[in-house]
Amino acid sequence: MNPYVRDRINRKLETLSDERLYQILDYVEFLESKYAEKPAPVTNVFQKFTDGVEDTLRAGGLAAGTVVEAVGFLNKAMGVLNNVAQTTKTVATDVVSTARTVADQIGAPPSGAAPSSAPVSSAPAPAAPSPSEPPVELRNQPPAA
Known part of the structure; x- marks a missing residue:
């Protein structure tokens, strides 16, 4: 838009009442619907x-x-x-x-990065009991007769 024409229009608009400005708005929207050379800004x-x-x-x-x-x-x-x-x-x-x-x-690892195979904690993992040993609850009980 030509800045000189825009400034001149603004000077003219400043002298008008709100009622007349709405009439001008209606006319500008009509002109836009008929003759716009580019789409209105979003x-x-x-x-x-x-x-x-x-x-x-x-x-x-x-x-x-x-x-x-x-x-x-x-x-x-x-x-x-x-x-x-x-x-x-x-x-x-x-x-x-x-x-x-x-x-x-x-x-x-930053978010979005593939997780590494190294454990996150530096503490050693607890050892799993061997399959031949009874669970902890049964180790301290007397043998059944």
Whole structure:
């Protein structure tokens, strides 16, 4: 998009009421449906939801000011949810990084690597009783008569 034309349009839009801006939005969406040269940018789920609510409120005949306030509230909520999602992603990345660091320090194979044939513990495995010896419970009992 030509930045000079965009800036000029923005200057003109700033002088109009919300009601007229919604009329312009409707016209731009009409033009987009007829003459778009490239697909519209993909929006996230939160933005699609907000746009749907906005369209529903407008179709219900609410005043433009009421719709603007509702959409403003939804955009604030969307910002909070985006921050939560980003924070969750950051925490998950930190947990994975820490787990890899700990695994490297204790010598365990990193996740996704094939396990080695060496035992993880350095303690010797307990010896299994030989097949000719009775189990431990029976060794200390007197022989049956």
